[in-house]
Amino acid sequence: MNMGEIRTEQYEKVWDAIDREGLVRFARDLVDIPSATGEEEECARFIEAHFKKMGLRVRMQEVEPGRPNCIGTLPGSGGGAHLLFDGHMDTSYTGREEFLPDNPAFLPKSFEEDGWIYGLGIYNMKGALSCYAAAVAAVQSAGIELPGDVTIAAVVGEIERGPVDRYQGAHYRGGGVGTGYMVTHGGIADLAVIGEPTGLTLLPGHLGYMWSKITLTGLPSHTSYSHKFPNTILQMTRIIETLHEWGQDYRERRSYRGYPANLNIAAIEGGWPYRCSRTPVYCTLYIDTRVPPTVSMMDVKNEILEVLEGVKRENPDIDPVLETLMSVPGTEVDEDSPIYRAMVRAHSAVFGEGPEIISEAYISDATYLNRFGVPALNYGPSGRLRTTPESRWDPNAGEHVSIEDLYNCTRVYASLILDVCGGARSEVLGK
Numbered sequence: 001m002n003m004g005e006i007r008t009e010q011y012e013k014v015w016d017a018i019d020r021e022g023l024v025r026f027a028r029d030l031v032d033i034p035s036a037t038g039e040e041e042e043c044a045r046f047i048e049a050h051f052k053k054m055g056l057r058v059r060m061q062e063v064e065p066g067r068p069n070c071i072g073t074l075p076g077s078g079g080g081a082h083l084l085f086d087g088h089m090d091t092s093y094t095g096r097e098e099f100l101p102d103n104p105a106f107l108p109k110s111f112e113e114d115g116w117i118y119g120l121g122i123y124n125m126k127g128a129l130s131c132y133a134a135a136v137a138a139v140q141s142a143g144i145e146l147p148g149d150v151t152i153a154a155v156v157g158e159i160e161r162g163p164v165d166r167y168q169g170a171h172y173r174g175g176g177v178g179t180g181y182m183v184t185h186g187g188i189a190d191l192a193v194i195g196e197p198t199g200l201t202l203l204p205g206h207l208g209y210m211w212s213k214i215t216l217t218g219l220p221s222h223t224s225y226s227h228k229f230p231n232t233i234l235q236m237t238r239i240i241e242t243l244h245e246w247g248q249d250y251r252e253r254r255s256y257r258g259y260p261a262n263l264n265i266a267a268i269e270g271g272w273p274y275r276c277s278r279t280p281v282y283c284t285l286y287i288d289t290r291v292p293p294t295v296s297m298m299d300v301k302n303e304i305l306e307v308l309e310g311v312k313r314e315n316p317d318i319d320p321v322l323e324t325l326m327s328v329p330g331t332e333v334d335e336d337s338p339i340y341r342a343m344v345r346a347h348s349a350v351f352g353e354g355p356e357i358i359s360e361a362y363i364s365d366a367t368y369l370n371r372f373g374v375p376a377l378n379y380g381p382s383g384r385l386r387t388t389p390e391s392r393w394d395p396n397a398g399e400h401v402s403i404e405d406l407y408n409c410t411r412v413y414a415s416l417i418l419d420v421c422g423g424a425r426s427e428v429l430g431k
Contacts, residue, residue: 007418010144011349014414017141018134020407024117026050027130027406031110031119036094038170040156043089044070047129047154054137056152063156063181067170070154071187074136076421080148081428083420084189084374085132085413086179086365088158091121092399105398116386116400123382123399127406128195129154131381135413148421148428153187155179158365162211162326164286175328179365183372190429191339191420192376193413196364199383199392200409202347202355204340205332206378207256207290208363210297211266211325212304214239214285216318220278232283233270235318239285239311240265246307247289254300256292256330257359264288286325290361293330331367331376338429339375346416347379350408355379381409 035043044060044067051058051072061069070089076082093100095107104111110119117127132152139146155178163172179187196203216236221229247263254261266288271280291300301324308320333340347355360378369376382401383392420428 010418010422011415014138014142014144014418015411017138018407018410018414019137019141022137023130023134023406023410024403026133027117027122027127028110028119030126030129031108031117031121034095034108035089035091035121036171037090037157037159037161037174038067038172040089041066041068044068044154044156047089050133051152054133054140056136061182061185061187063178064170064173067156069156069178069182071151071182073149073151074140074146076146076148076150078147079424080146080421081191081425082149082151082189083417084151084153084187084192086153086155086192086194086369086376087125087129087132088156088178088365089126089129089154090157090159090174092124092159093120095120101396101398103396103398105400115403117403117406118398118400120399122401123197125195125197125380125382127382127401128380128409131195131406131410131413134410135417138410138414139417144418144422146417146421147423148425150417150421151189153179153182155182155365160209160363164211164213164325175326176365176368179368183368183374188372189374190425191342192366192369192374193339193343193416194364194366194376194378195380195409196362196378197383197392198358198378198380200347200355200379200381200405200412201358201383202343203358203360203378204334205257205293206330206360206363206366207259207261207292208328208330208367210289210291210300210327212287212289212301213323213325214287214308215321215323216283218279218281220281223277223279226279229279230317232280235315236268236270236283236285238315238318239308239320242307242311243287246303250289250303254292254295256294259359259361261290261292262361263290291330293332297327297329328363328367330363331370333370333375333377337375339377342416342419342428343377343379345419346412349415350411379412381405
């Protein structure tokens with residue numbers, strides 16, 4: 001029997017050992033535990049208990065009080081590569097937001113319908129967390145001993161949220177704080193995969209983001225005399241119009257792998273709502289600019305400064321002040337990276353052909369792993385929508401994932417484990 005036949009035999013043995021019912025049950029259990037940003041501890045403790053039941057070596061990392069990362073490792077026999085599966089526990093919403101669509105799939109309570117699981121977090125990204133655990137459990141059940149280690153990291157604080165102005169505290173500390181803490185506190189590996197919603201396609205790179213604040217200040221004139229003084233809200237409309245025009249050019253000029261680098265006019269605040277008899281003494285605009293991994297954050301900041309300077313030249317009474325609030329760079333791995341090649345092989349083992357290669361404007365924790373020397377990319381089970389299968393995201397659909405996609409993704413992850421951790425480290429990494 002040659003090595004190819006041995007590998008195929010191992011794949012089939014591990015795939016047969018996947019507990020589909022357990023996969024679905026664990027996914028639904030995770031959804032049923034609310035874990036908004038800043039509220040992840042109950043979910044982390046549940047995962048800790050599950051990992052211990054699996055026999056994994058478990059370590060809890062307290063990122064801040066009440067917010068632990070849960071890291072479980074299946075140790076290898078030695079000499080193999082170390083594979084990391086990274087996934088966040090915090091959800092895109094709390095389920096308590098006033099203006100969310102009236103859809104139960106936005107709530108942290110799971111339900112099944114015609115082969116689909118619905119509920120807050122199943123899409124982003126508790127479905128992937130359940131696939132990680134099921135893939136490792138299948139390798140264990142199949143009785144296959146691996147030279148390399150496999151680690152699953154369930155982390156806090158990935159969602160794009162930031163402590164801005166009066167919005168402070170744990171509920172606003174997202175943007176990768178959990179993985180950033182993990183990788184600087186011993187959470188290293190040779191290769192990593194993050195199961196963000198790619199719909200079983202391969203995402204080797206994505207854009208980053210820069211959040212900025214633009215402030216105008218004025219005088220609190222009484223309404224009776226307001227015609228004589230500048231109005232900061234009206235002034236800001238000129239800045240918004242100019243930024244919007246610049247953004248139309250920027251989104252195409254700075255596109256990444258065909259994906260537009262969008263500018264979002266995200267929020268605006270101004271004046272004193274309790275005292276409408278005064279002109280707005282201030283107006284503040286908040287924007288989100290997507291930045292390709294190949295572009296400097298400072299280059300983009302300087303572009304925005306030039307836009308504001310242009311507004312000021314044409315309107316000398318407008319004097320904007322620009323501040324950078326958050327900056328998280330994009331990231332990418334190339335086709336020669338061992339994790340890229342291994343992920344293509346794992347997908348091909350399951351589907352008989354290589355995965356579709358995509359790019360995205362959303363950010364992931366691959367940013368932090370790559371910058372700390374852990375090559376990482378994204379490949380996840382969710383993203384195929386039941387209502388709009390041609391799109392990976394719909395703001396009205398609520399979170400859901402196909403059970404069949406969860407199962408197939410588990411097969412891919414299990415194949416990846418066998419490929420990366422089943423041989424000598426030097427062979428896997430090409431060293």
